[in-house]
Amino acid sequence: MKRFIGFVQKEFYHIFRDKRSLFILFGMPIAQIMLFGFAITNEINNVDIAILDRSKDVTTQEIINKISASKYFSILQVLENGTEIAPVFEKGRVKAVLYFEKDFSKKLIAEHRAKIQIVTDATDPNMANTISNYISSIVQNYQQEQNRAIDIKYQIVPESRMIYNPELKSVYMFVPGVMTVILMLVSAMMTSISITREKEQGTMEILLVSPLKPFQVILGKVFPYIFLSIINAVVIVLLSIFVFHVPVTGSLILLGLETVLFIIVSLALGILISTIAATQQTAMMISLMGLMLPVILLSGFIFPISSMPWPLQLISHIVPAKWFIIIVKGIMLKGVGLAFLWKETLVLVGMTLFLIGLSVKKYKIRLE
Amino acid sequence: MNTIRYIVQKEFKQIFRNKGMLPIIFVLPLLQLVVLSNAATYEIKNIAFGYVDYDRSSTSRGLIDKFEASTYFNVLYAFPNASNGSSALLKGDVDIILEIPRHFERDLQKDGRNHLGVTIDAIDGAAAGVQNVYVNQIVNSFNTNIMSDLRRPSDAVSRPVVIEGIPLFWYNETLNYKTFMVPGILVLLVTMITLFLSGMNIVREKEIGTLEQINVTPIRKNHFIIGKLFPFWVIGMGLLTIGLILAKLIFNTPMIGSLTLLYFYTSIYILVILGMGLFISNFTDTQQQAMFIAWFFVVIFILMSGLFTPIESMPKWAQLLTEFNPIKYFVEVMRMVMLKGSGLVDILPQLLKTLLYALIMNGLAVWSYKKAS
Numbered sequence: 001m002k003r004f005i006g007f008v009q010k011e012f013y014h015i016f017r018d019k020r021s022l023f024i025l026f027g028m029p030i031a032q033i034m035l036f037g038f039a040i041t042n043e044i045n046n047v048d049i050a051i052l053d054r055s056k057d058v059t060t061q062e063i064i065n066k067i068s069a070s071k072y073f074s075i076l077q078v079l080e081n082g083t084e085i086a087p088v089f090e091k092g093r094v095k096a097v098l099y100f101e102k103d104f105s106k107k108l109i110a111e112h113r114a115k116i117q118i119v120t121d122a123t124d125p126n127m128a129n130t131i132s133n134y135i136s137s138i139v140q141n142y143q144q145e146q147n148r149a150i151d152i153k154y155q156i157v158p159e160s161r162m163i164y165n166p167e168l169k170s171v172y173m174f175v176p177g178v179m180t181v182i183l184m185l186v187s188a189m190m191t192s193i194s195i196t197r198e199k200e201q202g203t204m205e206i207l208l209v210s211p212l213k214p215f216q217v218i219l220g221k222v223f224p225y226i227f228l229s230i231i232n233a234v235v236i237v238l239l240s241i242f243v244f245h246v247p248v249t250g251s252l253i254l255l256g257l258e259t260v261l262f263i264i265v266s267l268a269l270g271i272l273i274s275t276i277a278a279t280q281q282t283a284m285m286i287s288l289m290g291l292m293l294p295v296i297l298l299s300g301f302i303f304p305i306s307s308m309p310w311p312l313q314l315i316s317h318i319v320p321a322k323w324f325i326i327i328v329k330g331i332m333l334k335g336v337g338l339a340f341l342w343k344e345t346l347v348l349v350g351m352t353l354f355l356i357g358l359s360v361k362k363y364k365i366r367l368e
Numbered sequence: 369m370n371t372i373r374y375i376v377q378k379e380f381k382q383i384f385r386n387k388g389m390l391p392i393i394f395v396l397p398l399l400q401l402v403v404l405s406n407a408a409t410y411e412i413k414n415i416a417f418g419y420v421d422y423d424r425s426s427t428s429r430g431l432i433d434k435f436e437a438s439t440y441f442n443v444l445y446a447f448p449n450a451s452n453g454s455s456a457l458l459k460g461d462v463d464i465i466l467e468i469p470r471h472f473e474r475d476l477q478k479d480g481r482n483h484l485g486v487t488i489d490a491i492d493g494a495a496a497g498v499q500n501v502y503v504n505q506i507v508n509s510f511n512t513n514i515m516s517d518l519r520r521p522s523d524a525v526s527r528p529v530v531i532e533g534i535p536l537f538w539y540n541e542t543l544n545y546k547t548f549m550v551p552g553i554l555v556l557l558v559t560m561i562t563l564f565l566s567g568m569n570i571v572r573e574k575e576i577g578t579l580e581q582i583n584v585t586p587i588r589k590n591h592f593i594i595g596k597l598f599p600f601w602v603i604g605m606g607l608l609t610i611g612l613i614l615a616k617l618i619f620n621t622p623m624i625g626s627l628t629l630l631y632f633y634t635s636i637y638i639l640v641i642l643g644m645g646l647f648i649s650n651f652t653d654t655q656q657q658a659m660f661i662a663w664f665f666v667v668i669f670i671l672m673s674g675l676f677t678p679i680e681s682m683p684k685w686a687q688l689l690t691e692f693n694p695i696k697y698f699v700e701v702m703r704m705v706m707l708k709g710s711g712l713v714d715i716l717p718q719l720l721k722t723l724l725y726a727l728i729m730n731g732l733a734v735w736s737y738k739k740a741s
Contacts, residue, residue, distance in 0.1 A: 032668070039686030042681075090714045092714065114531055129543060156431070156514075158507045163489060197656065282386075288560070289396050289561070297407045306416065316407075
């Protein structure tokens with residue numbers, strides 16, 4: 001035991017001596033949370049649009065004023081004819097062109113009906129769709145104002161209540177995601193590379209012939225990273241509470257325990273990678289190239305899993321990050337306890353056992 | 369010139385000798401391109417929908433049928449009361465609960481107006497907003513139906529004005545997300561591979577001590593650097609090529625613009641990334657450190673590239689930061705040239721900034737390399 005403690009101490013020294021890595025290790029979660037919280041949002045805001053008004057009458061001007069008064073759009077350009085639309089889109093800044101037909105007001109008065117074409121640059125389908133919806137709803141509001149005098153009968157009005165995140169803040173969505181990405185990659189990447197490093201430099205064999213048992217060697221290497229990851233998790237949670245006011249409605253203790261569980265899963269994954277990879281470079285490429293995009297894309301961090309085609313939904317089940325994100329959202333935002341999260345927790349426990357079992361098996365083979 | 373050729377040869381041999389790395393460099397990224405492009409969609413569908421119907425009238429049934437018929441909402445649960453509904457929301461089994469109050473039909477006929485309770489799980493705020501729009505659309509179309517069904521002869525008929533908004537989706541009429549995501553994800557993969565490989569490479573020689581051996585040979589430093597980096601440039605261009613072929617074959621991604629222009633831009637872009645890799649190598653002592661720094665920047669570059677979330681929505685200071693993000697320019701150029709057919713003049717701003725970036729980055733890298741040795 002004393003030897004083991006000595007070994008762990010040595011590993012800690014190793015890490016703490018490397019100021020640069022340490023700076024990044026602790027700076028990273030802070031930088032990322034700040035960026036996500038303050039800068040990155042998947043709402044739309046200040047979208048540049050252009051106007052093509054063939055009518056130029058009072059009504060079209062009123063609608064244009066409504067649109068430019070909203071925080072969603074700013075009018076960058078006024079076009080004179082339809083041939084100008086394509087070049088404007090090819091330049092890239094303008095995302096939509098509002099095309100008012102000729103005699104807009106006149107038609108509205110005579111036929112009670114007039115058309116606005118909302119031409120969007122749909123290379124970004126999400127943006128195009130959202131812009132289209134927003135403009136339609138602004139136009140609809142205007143229409144309702146015009147119709148106010150008329151009493152429209154038989155209306156059902158849905159009253160929507162947004163729960164768990166009434167202000168629709170995107171930081172609520174991103175905090176669990178950033179936490180997951182950082183914990184997963186730091187844990188998996190660090191362990192995989194630090195064990196492979198010993199292998200590559202030939203020092204692993206020296207360690208293995210030392211009186212320490214192989215599992216103690218591994219545990220000793222992994223232990224400092226458990227510690228570092230926990231500090232990272234604490235920093236992320238503190239920042240989200242105090243800077244972004246994300247609530248923790250559930251139990252902090254449960255959140256802590258689940259986080260440790262997730263860190264262990266990721267570390268186990270790192271160990272498995274290190275048993276496969278012979279060089280640091282391979283280990284790093286596997287953990288970075290192999291984990292980064294799947295973790296970002298298949299975990300429900302940014303894109304909703306339920307909208308993916310079913311084979312991908314199936315694949316997402318084997319991404320530990322997916323389960324952890326459900327757990328974090330459950331505890332922090334919904335305030336649920338283990339009674340609601342036992343399934344996800346069991347999945348993570350199962351993954352840990354499987355990964356550790358697999359690495360132990362691989363590891364033995366290698367030593368024979 | 370000969371020296372460079374030999375170094376390039378040596379580097380290529382080293383890369384291709386390492387059988388473990390080959391699949392990681394070539395297969396893994398392309399596999400991800402094919403698989404993950406399907407994952408990146410903001411489209412909201414398959415919304416898990418539940419309802420509590422306290423009224424059980426033909427009107428309430430009719431409304432629920434509307435939701436059942438919609439392609440957006442697919443799983444339907446009927447809950448006997450509101451508290452069952454809330455607990456399903458907590459569990460995450462449903463995203464939306466519609467609550468139809470008692471005497472819904474009666475009140476609607478009496479007052480001509482009624483309210484519905486809609487509860488939406490809004491943790492994903494953007495998705496919740498879209499779901500709300502869908503609910504409103506369905507209820508509105510239901511409203512037009514009942515208006516014609518229930519309208520009594522005594523009701524005054526006055527014609528409301530209708531301003532029709534007709535959406536036209538240019539360049540991607542079917543709103544296909546893959547068209548949008550494939551070029552973007554290809555950019556990420558090319559960037560990550562070239563940055564990680566180059567960033568790790570020289571520091572590796574430093575770590576195992578072979579860099580000093582090279583420094584005492586008559587090889588000139590700039591020859592050495594060019595020789596070292598050239599293979600990664602080739603790998604990057606190769607990946608782009610295979611990726612474009614896959615994009616065409618599997619996703620039928622449009623390639624409207626000039627491929628020559630795309631390659632020309634990419635050839636400069638990769639220089640930026642290689643310069644960064646070299647710069648990182650110079651400032652680190654171990655591969656581990658290099659990897660951390662590379663990762664740190666890549667994550668920030670990816671998230672602030674406009675690939676997944678729009679840059680326009682960012683605050684001004686963040687938009688300013690994105691000016692230093694090479695991935696942003698590459699994503700823009702890819703999408704502009706491939707999907708819209710933008711030409712040289714359209715992408716000139718991006719091209720010039722990338723060129724400047726390449727010059728600065730490589731200048732710094734070479735300068736710091738000399739200093740380091």
